Amino acid sequence: MFDWLIVGAGFAGSVLAERLATVRGEKVLVIDRRPHIAGNAYDHLDEAGVLMHRYGPHIFHTNSQQVFDYLSRFTSWRPYEHRVLAEVKQPGTGNTMRVPIPINLDTINSLYGLSLTESEVEQWMAERAETVDAIRTSEDVVVSKVGRELYELFFRGYTRKQWALDPSELDKSVTARVPTRTNTDDRYFTDTFQAMPAEGYTKMFERMLAHPNITVRTGVDYAEIRDQVPHRRVIWSGPVDEYFGFRYGKLPYRSLRFEHKTLDQAEYQPVGTVNYPAEEVPYTRISEYKHLTGQQHPKTTITLEYPSGEGDPYYPIPRPENQALYKRYEALADAQTDVWFVGRLATYRYYNMDQIVGQALATFNRIDASLPPEAANDDEMLRRAAAGD
Structure with a gap:
């Protein structure tokens, strides 16, 4: 019997899993349909041994002392200001x-x-x-x-x-989101805290989820497991329309196709990212990860990003008709008594990483204030689960 089934092992799901397990001592199952944790922030060594981001560059920045201090429990930092x-x-x-x-x-x-x-x-x-x-x-x-x-x-x-x-x-x-400056400040962000996890995002997530009360299963879909694993409550960080079976139709998203290249040279470009605004260029930007990570390596890996209308949902499209459709799903979500909807996809808003962490911490505080901690062995729940009720 799990107290919580958390769908999604990205920032929203992992932060809530850690808080529920550590603070409330509750048993948590975290699942993700992808074969890895860390969501879109997932990074790994490629075949050449270059640390790269599978889903494009993720640069951490925040003005929140609370968010920075929380994540600092699970990683040390490499100062980095993105240009x-x-x-x-x-x-x-x-x-x-x-x-x-x-x-x-x-x-x-x-x-x-x-x-x-x-x-x-x-x-x-x-x-x-x-x-x-x-x-x-x-x-x-x-x-x-x-x-x-x-x-x-x-x-x-x-x-x-x-x-x-x-x-x-x-x-x-x-x-x-993109400011205009009259000085010579060429940093992309001006937040108080700008840094990269010293060993990468995935290592940070591994530490966050390394609690005896947390079980992680990747490559698992919610539809396959929801009726097989006894659990009391759900935290959903996937697309809100998917949870409700696309009852009112699909919420529109933009996606990306990533083209990763490893080059036999130490450096490809002078900064972490170069944008290509011209419409005749099919990609929007090229990023080089060694600028972000500080890794010393004789080769380098770059990623070209091609926007797409198909693929994984990354960017909610901010138009009035889409917001109106989301509001219909939000009303369904608000009516759920044992399901919490957290994160970019679940709330149909574009959030930075630090904002998702802040949202997850605030959600935990609401849960902690409104729900008494669950008894680990609730006989009635166990009886009902065994009976298939």
Whole structure:
């Protein structure tokens, strides 16, 4: 008899499994249909011995002391500040060049052959910004800050490839995630804590799940096991529409196809990620993992990312009609008394890793406050399970 059946061994499921086992002393079964733990953050040594991320680069960053301290129980850290270049064509010349993204002072000066100061570039952007009465779409966000030309150079093509929609058709939250700077700060993130697990994400998850009260089974689907393993309650971190048998239809997601390459050279590119916003380039970005991990190796591994409408669900598509459909599933989820829905797919929202950890910790606090700890040997539950009730 398990007190909890947790579906999904990514951040949401693993954090809750660890808290329930450690704090409440309850027995937890964690399952995942993939053949490994760690969800999309899964990393491993490839055939060449290079530590790489199976599902594209995962860079940890957070402003939450609580989240950082919690994860620090299971890993030491390698300080790392992610930097990204975008390969674009220089206005007026058509020459291809790489410049920092998010757009900053160096981006503008390099693209236009200028030598503006911080105060001057702010005025330069203001002169090009378009007046938008109400910021509703991802296009509105960018053109209202930096104007049409930079929007088309950096955002329009990339967004069309990533989402198969024009930015004018997407919620403002998509491009609002990428700031615009007037200084020379070329870090992709500015969070207080920026670091990578020193031995990788998978090692961190292994330690998180290494509790005698936790049983892990990978390569197992919930539909196959839900009626076979006695359990009291469920934590679901998969797609919410899947849990309810797609009763109202499928929630739309964007996926990715990853092309991994190991090269017989020590370095491929100068930074962890290079973006390719041009629509004629079929992939959106190339990432090189040794920048992230600090690994010393004579070879290097890179990943090209090709957006797709098919495959594993990665990105909920932020449009009003999709949110309305999710609300119907959310009402079903809220009516469940013994099932908790946690994580990006279960709540149909794009979360960073640290946000999922924070959500899982907050969910645990609600569970701990509302439910008395289960007795490990509840005779009535055991009797009913044995009777097949």
